[in-house]
Amino acid sequence: MSSATTPYHHGDLKNALIEAAVTLIEEEGVDAVSVRAVAKRVGVSPGAPFRHFESRTALLTAVAEVAMARLAQAIDQALAQAGGQSALTQYMALGRAFLDWAFANPTHFRVISSRALIDFDGSGLAAANHRIRDRMRALLQQALDDGEIRNVTVDDAMLATRALAYGLARMYVDGQMQSWDVEPAQGLQMAHRLLDEQVMRLA
Amino acid sequence: MSSATTPYHHGDLKNALIEAAVTLIEEEGVDAVSVRAVAKRVGVSPGAPFRHFESRTALLTAVAEVAMARLAQAIDQALAQAGGQSALTQYMALGRAFLDWAFANPTHFRVISSRALIDFDGSGLAAANHRIRDRMRALLQQALDDGEIRNVTVDDAMLATRALAYGLARMYVDGQMQSWDVEPAQGLQMAHRLLDEQVMRLA
DNA sequence: ACCTGAACACCGTTCAAGT
DNA sequence: ACCTGAACACCGTTCAAGT
Numbered sequence: 089m090s091s092a093t094t095p096y097h098h099g100d101l102k103n104a105l106i107e108a109a110v111t112l113i114e115e116e117g118v119d120a121v122s123v124r125a126v127a128k129r130v131g132v133s134p135g136a137p138f139r140h141f142e143s144r145t146a147l148l149t150a151v152a153e154v155a156m157a158r159l160a161q162a163i164d165q166a167l168a169q170a171g172g173q174s175a176l177t178q179y180m181a182l183g184r185a186f187l188d189w190a191f192a193n194p195t196h197f198r199v200i201s202s203r204a205l206i207d208f209d210g211s212g213l214a215a216a217n218h219r220i221r222d223r224m225r226a227l228l229q230q231a232l233d234d235g236e237i238r239n240v241t242v243d244d245a246m247l248a249t250r251a252l253a254y255g256l257a258r259m260y261v262d263g264q265m266q267s268w269d270v271e272p273a274q275g276l277q278m279a280h281r282l283l284d285e286q287v288m289r290l291a
Numbered sequence: 292m293s294s295a296t297t298p299y300h301h302g303d304l305k306n307a308l309i310e311a312a313v314t315l316i317e318e319e320g321v322d323a324v325s326v327r328a329v330a331k332r333v334g335v336s337p338g339a340p341f342r343h344f345e346s347r348t349a350l351l352t353a354v355a356e357v358a359m360a361r362l363a364q365a366i367d368q369a370l371a372q373a374g375g376q377s378a379l380t381q382y383m384a385l386g387r388a389f390l391d392w393a394f395a396n397p398t399h400f401r402v403i404s405s406r407a408l409i410d411f412d413g414s415g416l417a418a419a420n421h422r423i424r425d426r427m428r429a430l431l432q433q434a435l436d437d438g439e440i441r442n443v444t445v446d447d448a449m450l451a452t453r454a455l456a457y458g459l460a461r462m463y464v465d466g467q468m469q470s471w472d473v474e475p476a477q478g479l480q481m482a483h484r485l486l487d488e489q490v491m492r493l494a
Numbered sequence: 495a496c497c498t499g500a501a502c503a504c505c506g507t508t509c510a511a512g513t
Numbered sequence: 514a515c516c517t518g519a520a521c522a523c524c525g526t527t528c529a530a531g532t
Contacts, residue, residue, distance in 0.1 A: 098516080212505080248485045253460060262404055267424075286455075512515105512518095
């Protein structure tokens, strides 16, 4: 356990691996996150991670849980700041928080969005997503009750805004903005505007 | 050149490789498309494809061009059928053709949408996308001139509908429909409805 | 001109052996 | 209980050698 020597037993390899993977993913993208590269970064043999994660998918799922927690926190924060304002305003704040986070963390966004890279349903991810969805639904229901929106069902409105927000975020992370005449640097601002406009057209 | 023996020179290896990759991608997804697997399927050595494609990316780009041509054809057909109807109706038909194609060809859709797997700008893909975009713009301009839509710029309307359509299609191919309370089997119908509604709210 | 087959540096994953 | 290191079956890519 001395700090100078590297002990045979790492101590907290599991968390060290997750941390290394989170960093590697931010720096070099998902493709760079091989089990071997993560092991090397932590200073451990190629097979060692498999004592803690049964597969690369399981490791990436752990990374996705960290990413999702950060997204949830960003949304919580935005909603706390919008507290006291109208339900529809809070709903737009939630949408903007989602866009901000996705544009700022493209690779993490990509990881939590995929179903091929991670085990979404067999992890805490589905539940975390559920909580966000429930918040959206509650705000929309409130907006409907308050007469802020009309001529839509809560479910339709929710799916329409979520699909638009997801589409805008993905167009950005997939590098498609330029193909549609939007400068990538203006992407976020544009996404904010289009989402706001769509929500306001529900009125 | 006899049909019974396999000659040393394939003859049309390039096209055979593209064809095999297109099929493999439909049957087993993008990840299954390794250069080696495609070579094996065509009955050729692992290094042979590199005589015709400088990298896996180049091979996938060729596949993407086939896929994009099919999408363009589907759109052409839909517009031909909607000929004579109002500009906004034609615009919706184009959107539905995009959704139909993406839902029916999830893996091809994924390939043409990515910028990591293929070389979008250094191929015919950018130009093909350009043509679709120009069609959309022209129809929206016409709808605006005819008073079918109001209170929007052509560019905003185009990006909003494209982002919504892309978001809906991606939610489907990324397996996210269920996480948002939509049965995958109902996804396409739902996507149609939400896109139609969004376009009609531009009126 | 085009293809083979060995080679190199990578993967994910497994597992006996070491500590 | 946890990690090493060799091994296996894969990759993409290169290149001398064969046809």
